[in-house]
Amino acid sequence: MKTYKIAIAGFGGVGRATASLLLSRRMRYRDVYGADVRLVAVCGSRSGVADVDGLEEEQLLTLEDGFSGPAFIEASGADILIEAGPSDFRTGGPGLAYIRSALSAGRDTIVISKGALAHSGRQLRELARGSGAMLKLSGAAAAALPTxxxxxxxxxxxxxxxxxxxxxxxxxxxxxxxxxxxxxxxxxxxxxxxxxxxxxxxxxxxxxxxxxxxxxxxxxxxxxxxxxxxxxxxxxxxxxxxxxxxxxxxxxxxxxxxxxxxxxxxxxxxxxxxxxxxxxxxxxxxxxxxxxxxxxxxxxxxxxxxxSGKEPLATAAAALKDLEHILTARIANPFRY
The missing domain is CATH 3.30.360.10 (Dihydrodipicolinate Reductase; domain 2)
Incomplete structure (x- = not known):
């Protein structure tokens, strides 16, 4: 069984809902995809928590100051990033730095916030093409409504x-x-x-x-x-x-x-x-x-x-739909990933 390590950057209401839903679906990922999906890191703007063996729900209740930023996500060893931070289309931040870092490293990335995609969409598409990383964004494009x-x-x-x-x-x-x-x-x-x-x-x-x-x-x-x-x-x-x-x-x-x-x-x-x-x-x-x-x-x-999905659960589910698309692609092309 292959292990997939997930990190979540942005830990407000949507980030927390995504983490909780992901943890509740671990058995599904094992049964359907033969995948051991582990949440190895979460962070907000100034604090976070990480565990290479996988975080449990209770560990998400208390984040430690200073554990944040793209370098923190990189150090977690995550294979896949879910970016769920605040959205600012005028600057792209704060999610833009996380997304750039992940795509540049070839890390598959699921984007929920809209700002970076609206601000720097062309650059992010080019980074994904150059590194071969998958870039998914259902949660940013009206979430539960399929667009x-x-x-x-x-x-x-x-x-x-x-x-x-x-x-x-x-x-x-x-x-x-x-x-x-x-x-x-x-x-x-x-x-x-x-x-x-x-x-x-x-x-x-x-x-x-x-x-x-x-x-x-x-x-x-x-x-x-x-x-x-x-x-x-x-x-x-x-x-x-x-x-x-x-x-x-x-x-x-x-x-x-x-x-x-x-x-x-x-x-x-x-x-x-x-x-x-x-x-x-x-x-x-x-x-x-x-x-x-x-x-x-x-x-x-x-x-x-x-x-008509209820928020923030609907947005979390849209992001994890993208995760299942990524797992499907990785299973279909095991030598590529």
Missing amino acids: IDLVGHSLKGCEVLSVEGILNATTNYLLDAMTTRGIGFDTALREAQQGGFAEADPRNDTEGWDTACKLLILANFGLGADLDMNDLTVEGIQSITGDRIEAWRSEGLVPKLVGSLTRVNGAFRAGVGIRTYPLADPFANIRGKDKAIRIVTDAMGETIAIG
């Missing part, structure tokens, strides 16, 4: 003509609350913050930047585009008034914050903004914190997927 997997597997061989995505749960909740219950933006936002699923500073969500990052990742990593944030027009929902909501409602229309890609003369145009849908359209009925994507291809027509 990358759809274009990379289910629709493989087809030409994608257009994509529409309701990719941010917070903004969908806010718009749904404003539309169905008639409450204002500020009231809906306070409600979401009190419920624990809107950030204290929600601007990345409400101004459309989170959706833009996910759209960039799908375009560049899923569809082979080469876009950056300057190529997108980005508008959010923060300026939507009750009067606009009421006007749409009187016309039988439902507003959604949508990321869109359209192929024009072989290249993609991309943007984020409000689109309205008639009640008969599936997108008009995406409620609460649910997300959805619609992909139109040349040969398979229109495909719609809807995701």
Whole structure:
């Protein structure tokens, strides 16, 4: 039985959920893949813990100061990195340093945070190609909603003509609350913050930047585009008034914050903004914190997927789906790995 050593960089809510789910699935990895999967290191921004023989749940309760950074992950002997830190698309940090280090060393890498992928996607793709490391990112591309997997597997061989995505749960909740219950933006936002699923500073969500990052990742990593944030027009929902909501409602229309890609003369145009849908359209009925994507291809027509996983478990599960893809590839090519 082959041993696979896993390290997790970033140990907030998502990192902890990923660690817990991974430990609970160890028997599955043995039974399905013949793999002894060990969590050998975890770290946050300033502290961490490592054990070459594999960490147990109780060891994750207390991290030691000073055990952090790419050098700590390198010293752990991990074969696979799961990066789950905070996301900053303007700088790529703090995850960018971890991802660069892992890919440069040929370490397969699963990325959950979006910032580094949106900021330095081209460089990271080149590092992965150069070292032969696998780079997986389901958790960063709308998590439980299959986006990358759809274009990379289910629709493989087809030409994608257009994509529409309701990719941010917070903004969908806010718009749904404003539309169905008639409450204002500020009231809906306070409600979401009190419920624990809107950030204290929600601007990345409400101004459309989170959706833009996910759209960039799908375009560049899923569809082979080469876009950056300057190529997108980005508008959010923060300026939507009750009067606009009421006007749409009187016309039988439902507003959604949508990321869109359209192929024009072989290249993609991309943007984020409000689109309205008639009640008969599936997108008009995406409620609460649910997300959805619609992909139109040349040969398979229109495909719609809807995701409603509970966070942070859904994001953790998306990352560990990537881990199973890596285990499958390693088993299929044992001499390569």
